[in-house]
Amino acid sequence: MALRIYDTAQRDVVDFVPLVEGQVGIYVCGLTVQSEPHVGHIRSGVNFDVLRRWLSASGHDVTFIRNITDIDDKILTKAAEQGRPWWNLAYDMHRELTRAYAALNVAPPTYEPAATGHVPEMVELIELLIERGHAYAAPDGSGDVYFDVQSFEAYGALTHQKTADMEPAADADPRGKRDPRDFALWKGRKDSEPETASWPSPWGRGRPGWHIECSAMAGKYLGQAFDIHGGGVDLRFPHHENEQAQSKAAGHAFATYWMHNAWITTAGEKMSKSLGNSLVVPEVLKRVRPIELRFYMVAAHYRSNVEFSFEALDEAAQGFRRIEGFLERAGLPEASDELRAAFVDAMDDDLGTPAAVAVIYDAVRDGNKLLGEGETEGATGIAADVRAMLDVLGLDPLDPAWGGAAASGANDKLTNAVDALVAGLLEQRAEARAAKDFATADAIRDRIKTAGITLEDTPAGAKWSID
CATH class of the missing domain: 1.20.120.640 (Anticodon-binding domain of a subclass of class I aminoacyl-tRNA synthetases)
Incomplete structure (x- = not known):
């Protein structure tokens, strides 16, 4: 049976056929490194790592690109709140992300480009879009450059939306836009922003918009056409819609298939910093081993929401x-x-x-x-x-x-030994309760509790965990 995947753009399960036999190019949108990664962030890394491993096991030579967004409004805001340079925050959070990926055995990508290292490629792509009539410099002197959504008839094709039904793009002041749904390709530097967070361009000093980053980096490392573009389902709009529009408007075929992993939720809502319900990876790994956390993620289908x-x-x-x-x-x-x-x-x-x-x-x-x-x-x-x-x-x-033990500091033999000992005590307790010898049953329970182990009686039997 050949690999079949759910293509988000076609909204159907389709046969996967690589552009070049035996070779597969994958681009996955990485994270904006503004804060510590939580388990919701890492799910995308794990899911697409499984895709990569399966394609490799199936005989394909996989080129896997996963980017890092290390310049962004959120990074500038958080860095200012913390009183530190924006690049220092981005660097530290990138290191935290790398550690989290490594802890869960997510293989390093073939290459991991950072946005700040590819500004010339982004400027070049923006110039091409202006030349082809799909982008324009704002006339208000802000130094902003916008994609003209009305100039591209296929805008909305990825998410099957009509432009008239879309909300305005809230990524920049709308005063310089021809249409409120036009999105920023380049953001002119503001006096309130650090000089280091800007680069020279034909439109003055500034920095790239979020969407143009991925189009430029995917094109540099995978070419104008590649096989699979992946990311979290929350990126479908506006990020991936805008990526596809600007890339195709520039004359590039871009991604053949689109794949999106679902969320890890808490109380039915997407896990995020803004909701205050995030669970950073190092804290979760104090409770379970890294391999067990990965198993928890892998055991669920990548398109299924997981209520954590x-x-x-x-x-x-x-x-x-x-x-x-x-x-x-x-x-x-x-x-x-x-x-x-x-x-x-x-x-x-x-x-x-x-x-x-x-x-x-x-x-x-x-x-x-x-x-x-x-x-x-x-x-x-x-x-x-x-x-x-x-x-x-x-x-x-x-x-x-x-690390040889499937865990950070965990000892499997010790775990198995404890499991066997507790199981024996639980069996003795069950026998005592069946004989209505509740004094003995309670004494066994207290003995287990003194050892730092919590018991929970359930209809399926007693369960235990280490405090």
């Missing part, structure tokens, strides 16, 4: 520990050379990771059954298959990227 909760995260972590426990009991064999057909079918079906994880769980169940029957050789073969499938998802616990 620590209960669901803990449940996913326990599920992954069961997979690791089987691999350890089976002797941690080398990964097999071929993937199971059911796993391949799941991944080829629009990166169906939930079904792919189900294949892994089924294999683990079969392997544990063989171990229980003393069929060690058969279980070892299944464990080799499991490792191969986990590797595609970036979840092989023996991958050196996890």
Whole structure:
């Protein structure tokens, strides 16, 4: 089965056909490095890392570009609030983002261009748009340059909107715009902004608008036509709509397919700094291991919203520990050379990771059954298959990227030992309660609690977690 993906522009699952056989170019919009990354930010990195791994496993040579926006209104505002240079804030937050990606085994991109390093390419693209009649310099002396949405008939094609139904672009003062929906390609420097946050241009000192950055960087590293453009679903409009419009108005074919990952939400709302509900990655990793957080993200389909909760995260972590426990009991064999057909079918079906994880769980169940029957050789073969499938998802616990223990400072053997000891005590407690020996049951509960372990009695049995 060939890979099929949901193309956002076509609003359908379609057959993926690369422009050049055996080669795939992917551009993913990275983050604006204004603050520490939260788990909602990192989901996009994990999801497109899985896409990249699957294409590579399928025999493609992948060029993967993921940019960094290191100059932006939000960066300037936050830096001023903190009393620090804007470039210092951007640099620090970029380092935090890199650490978060590395912690979750998101492979570095083929190249990670920063906006500030590509201003000449952006100026050149803006000049081309002016020359072709799709952009204009504001007549008010501001130094701003805008894309003329009325000049491009296909504006709105990506998100299937009519220009007349769109809200005004709120990225600049509308006084210099021909149409309130025109968006900024270049922003003239304001007296309130630091001199260092501006570059020379034919329209005076200023800085690029957000949308022009990605068009210029994608074109430089992937050419005028490339295979897949990805990012979070919140980027579809206006960012990706504007990217496509300005690139095609310049005469470039741009992206063949568009893919967007859904949100991680809290209380039904997109996780964001403005809502005050963000969960920065280092804090979450105090509760679970990095590999468990990645498993939690990968187990959900990339187009499905995930309502974040620590209960669901803990449940996913326990599920992954069961997979690791089987691999350890089976002797941690080398990964097999071929993937199971059911796993391949799941991944080829629009990166169906939930079904792919189900294949892994089924294999683990079969392997544990063989171990229980003393069929060690058969279980070892299944464990080799499991490792191969986990590797595609970036979840092989023996991958050196996890530091040899699939965690930062975690000891799997210690975890398994604690699990076994607590399970034994819980079994004794259950027997005492069944015999109505509540004094003994309470004593066991208190003994567990004294060890720093919290018990929760549920209809499915007692669950425990370390305080």
